[in-house]
Amino acid sequence: xxxxxxxxxxxxxxxxxxxxxxxxxxxxxxxxxxxxxxxxxxxxxxxxxxxxxxxxxxxxxxxxxxxxxxxxxxxxxxxxxxxxxxxxxxxxxxxxxxxxxxxxxxxxxxxxxxxxxxxxxxxxxxxxxxxxxxxxxxxxxxxxxxxxxxxxxxx
Ligand code: RB5
Numbered sequence: 001x002x003x004x005x006x007x008x009x010x011x012x013x014x015x016x017x018x019x020x021x022x023x024x025x026x027x028x029x030x031x032x033x034x035x036x037x038x039x040x041x042x043x044x045x046x047x048x049x050x051x052x053x054x055x056x057x058x059x060x061x062x063x064x065x066x067x068x069x070x071x072x073x074x075x076x077x078x079x080x081x082x083x084x085x086x087x088x089x090x091x092x093x094x095x096x097x098x099x100x101x102x103x104x105x106x107x108x109x110x111x112x113x114x115x116x117x118x119x120x121x122x123x124x125x126x127x128x129x130x131x132x133x134x135x136x137x138x139x140x141x142x143x144x145x146x147x148x149x150x151x152x153x154x155x
Contacts, residue, residue, distance in 0.1 A: 001030075001127055007064035009035035009052040010111075011045040011074070014067030017111035017119055021065060024120045030127065033061065049077035053084045056105060064106045065123055071110035078106045082147045085140070090114050095122045099129035101136045102143075 006025065010018035015037060025032045035051040037043045045068045052064045066074035071088035078086035086106035087098040090113050098104040107126040109119050131140075145151055 002062040004061050004063075005031035005033045006127065007033050007035060007052045007055050007061040008067075009037075009048040009064070010067035011037060011048055011069075012040045012042050013069035014074075014109070014111045015040050017109065017114075017116065018065075018067045020116045021067070021119060021123060024123065028124070045073045046077040049074050050081070053078050053081035053106070057081060057083055062105065063127060065126075066106055066108045067111050067119075068108070069110060069112045071108035071113065075106075075108040078108065083144070085143060089122055089126070090118070092121055092125045095125040096129045099126055100132045101139075103131040103136070103140045 008018055008021060022032060022034065035055065036048055049066055052066060055061055056064055066078060068074045075086045075088045078084050084106055085102055085104045086108050087094065087102065087104040088108040088110065089095040089098065090110065095107065107123065109122060114122065
């Protein structure tokens with residue numbers, strides 16, 4: 001579980017689920033920061049992904065949750081940011097494994113794909129699972145190198 005507040009953001013399609021997840025955070029005693037959007041008026045998901053990812057890059061948060069209709073657009077936008085490793089998950093196995101093996105720091109959810117109960121489970125598993133390190137550390141460093149110079153490793 002992260003020491004810092006969890007960041008959460010959404011577009012209009014993800015707004016209702018984001019509000020449910022905020023109630024979930026309150027029930028389980030997890031602090032969060034909401035980066036919008038604040039209603040169901042149509043907005044552009046890259047803007048909200050950028051707000052949340054910038055806050056992670058500034059080390060205000062260790063982990064974030066992005067919600068849009070499918071989770072896919074948010075994930076694409078988030079992964080354009082240096083140091084962000086975002087994964088769309090709709091099963092708890094993937095949510096666990098992406099923390100353990102990929103050290104994912106952003107969970108993307110599709111509000112039109114998963115229900116509230118499953119979304120809560122996905123978030124709970126994501127927040128409650130630690131990175132395994134070991135051989136996976138080298139692979140995450142290779143991802144970081146791709147961020148820096150478009151090469152998976154220096155040779
Ligand atoms: C909005 O209609 C929808 O395109 C968006 O929420 C998301 O699913 C994009 O990937």
